[in-house]
Amino acid sequence: MKSFMPLTRKIQVALFAAVVVLAATGCKGFLDTNRQGAYTEDNYPYPGGSGPYDQFIFGAYNELRSFNLHSQSFITATSIRSDDADKGSTPTDGGTNAITMDNFPVAASNGFCNTLWLGNYTLITRCNSTIKEINTNTSIIASNEVKQQTLGEARFLRAYAYFNLVRFFGRVPLIDTLFSDPAAQNNVAQSTAAQIYAFIENDLTFAASVLPLSWDSRFVGRATKGAANGLLAKVYLTQQKWASAMAAANSVMISGQYDLSTPYDRIFREEGENSKESVFEVQATATAAIPSNNGVQYAQIQGIRGAGIWDLGWGWNTPSDQLVAAYEPNDPRKARTILFTSTSTTPGLTIYGETTPVGLPNPRYNNKVYSNPSLRTSIGNRFGYWMNVRLLRYADVVLMYAEAANEVGGAANTTAALAALNSVRARARQGAPAGTLPDVTTTDQALLREAIRKERRVELAMEHDRFFDLVRWGIAQDVLQAAGKTNFSNSRDVLLPIPQTQIDLSAGKLTQNPGY
Structure with missing residues (x-):
């Protein structure tokens, strides 16, 4: 979907974006050359791993770039709430919605909460729609392999959305189908966090069983077996299911698809997108003619x-x-x-x-997120809409493996945890003076736990994990209050409030989180 040249990047809208547009406009264009919209494996023009259900699943991928999902509210809730970041800008910019996300408490009327809710449930609806088409649309003929693969993509993306929701809000409605009356979705009661996590695990386990290790280069950015197992490792880690987390992370590490060869300096540049470090990232693109519509803010x-x-x-x-x-x-x-x-x-x-x-x-x-100035000139836009969003990096998976192995314990697992941790530090110290970031050698479980936590912080800084890490480690209140966020309370602020707008739409079916 992207092509690069030294110093100058030609960012093109390729098949990924094209099919999204076709799906949104009733599939006009070359798809209409087929009879009555009924495609078979023989007459559907899909190259290199794509298939007849792409017109549906690409709508879900396209949703990843939406403002409601991975822009203002996402950045505020995942990073600005943590001790790694402050809101910045001017003191009043963003108003009460932004200021209270930074300093707590967040009100149920906070518009950012409602945006997060809408963004993730819109993605879920796109995924459920794709699943329905695969299961019920008899005008499309495809092999079971193609069907299962696309189901895997849809269920991976759905699991990602629910993982966001359960960490943001805790109890949320579990919706795994489409309603003939869309308003009926507002009347689904909340499931427990445990029920949501079980659903996520089921979706990801299925996805990992059917997704490919990799895709044709024309479809870079589509969900893979490694992405499903990597996200599953984080889901297990969040629940302190250490052995399961270790196994899921290890499956990514032994897949042969990823490594730490990409220099840290290069990972976040435009030319570092979709490198061997990338397990899953949101694909964005821009041209001088279309500087923002196919990108992310x-x-x-x-x-x-x-x-x-x-x-x-x-x-x-x-x-x-x-x-x-x-x-x-x-x-x-x-x-x-x-x-x-x-x-x-x-x-x-x-x-x-x-x-x-x-x-x-x-x-x-x-x-x-600092963009290449030559691209700003060639595209005619200063705002970096073309920059991908890294959602899951290989170093994250390696550090999850280290953390889980240390918690499982035992001499062999301690050795494995140290090897994983030190592999991340070895990449990080490249080009630095001798003695920088020496290998960690302690075999004491508590000391190694602290070393792994510190490494996660600096390796993944500003990348959406710090707040959730503090919460799952049970240290959020101590750390955030020490950082000056003195209004933070464990009894309330580990979760956001259920948006009042959604409670109202449900006619009271949804109930508020404790403390709000």
Whole structure:
């Protein structure tokens, strides 16, 4: 779906986007050359692993780029709520919705909560629609393998949405079908978190059994066996199912599809997209003719808030003082994660050697979303809509394996945990002075646990995991209050409130979370 050239990137709208458009417009164009819309394996023009159900599943993939799913509310709820980031921008920007997400408590009327709810349930509806087409549309003839593979994609994406929802809200309605009357969806009662997790595990286990290890290059970004097992590892880890998490992560590690060969500096550049580090990421693209409609607003929301050529975004999600202090001496990941801006005495340099102006609203910005200036010129847009969103990286899987192995315990598992942890540190110290990020050697379970937690923080900083890690480790209140978020309370703020809008639509069928 993407093509690259040295220094200049030609970002093209390829088959992925084309089929989404075709599906949204009633499949006009070359699909109409087939008789009555009834496609068979012989007459459907699908190359390299695609199939007759792509016109439906691509609608679900397209939803990953929506503003409601992976932009303002997502960044705020996953990163700004943590101790790694502050809202940034100006003090009043975003109003009460943003300010309370940063400093707690969040009101049930907070619009960001409702956006998160809508974004994830829209993705679920797209997936359920695809599943219905596969199971009931008799005008499409396809092999069982193609059907199962597409079901795997739909159930992977559905599981991802429910994993978001259960971590955000806890008890949520479990909807696995389409309603003839869409309004009836508002009257589904909440399932327990345990029921939601069981459903997610079932979807991901199925997906892992039927999805391919990889796709034809024309379909990069589609869900794979590794993506399903990697997400399943995180689902198990969240529930402290250590042995299951270890096994799921290990299946990714031994698949031969991923490694840590991509330099840390390269992972987050445009040319680092879909590398051997990538397990699953949202695909975005842009051209001069279509600068934003096939992209995602993720980078713009976090871009430098300045003037002229430095008007790169909203300036949200700025690295915190606590994150700055979390790195070991000379860790190259610090500079690649945090863009320090210029002061009157110290120049701030971007990864492309530009000097930032003095007087920007914030002293730091998220360097992992800093876009290539030559692409801004060629596309005619400063806001980085073309930048992919990394949802699951291989280093994350390796560190999940390390954490789970350490918790399972035993000499062999401790050795395995150390090897996994140190492989991430070895990649990180490339190019650094001798002695930087030495191997961890402790075999004490508690000390190794702390080392793995610290490594997760700096390796995955600003990447959507920190708040959820603090919650599942049971240390959120202590850590967040120490970081100045003194309104945070474990009895309330580990979950967001059920949106009042949704409670009202349900006529009281939905009930509020404790403390709100």
